[in-house]
Amino acid sequence: MGIFDVTTQVKSHNIEKKDKIITLLKETLSKQSIDTETQKNQLFFKKFKAPKNLLPYDLKVTVENAKESFSLNFEAELLNVWILVVFIVLSIFFTYGIGVILVIVFAYLQKLTATKYIENSFQKIKKEVTQE
Numbered sequence: 467m468g469i470f471d472v473t474t475q476v477k478s479h480n481i482e483k484k485d486k487i488i489t490l491l492k493e494t495l496s497k498q499s500i501d502t503e504t505q506k507n508q509l510f511f512k513k514f515k516a517p518k519n520l521l522p523y524d525l526k527v528t529v530e531n532a533k534e535s536f537s538l539n540f541e542a543e544l545l546n547v548w549i550l551v552v553f554i555v556l557s558i559f560f561t562y563g564i565g566v567i568l569v570i571v572f573a574y575l576q577k578l579t580a581t582k583y584i585e586n587s588f589q590k591i592k593k594e595v596t597q598e
Contacts, residue, residue: 472542
């Protein structure tokens with residue numbers, strides 16, 4: 467995983483409602499991505515872009531089961547890293563390196579907004595399922 471890739475783990479205590487949570491999560495996150503794939507314990511979202519993000523990610527959600535609970539591991543890999551490299555090289559040439567700081571801060575803020583969106587989406591779904 468790179469510096470600007472998203473990794474987060476969310477634990478849920480309700481194993482009975484696991485299928486409903488995963489279905490709602492898939493519906494919510496697929497709206498923000500171009501293509502969605504499902505395997506046995508994994509969901510893949512190609513070119514996932516959170517609402518306030520400019521940079522797309524390839525998002526992989528892994529479901530891990532325990533006796534009475536389950537956890538979801540979110541791993542998102544930043545796409546189009548070459549764009550950041552071009553901006554870094556141009557900022558070195560034109561701003562004598564000061565622009566590199568701006569590019570890195572921008573990419574880091576994109577990572578934070580993507581992480582917050584993923585975690586908030588899961589919490590909203592969890593509240594919705596527990597209220598039913």
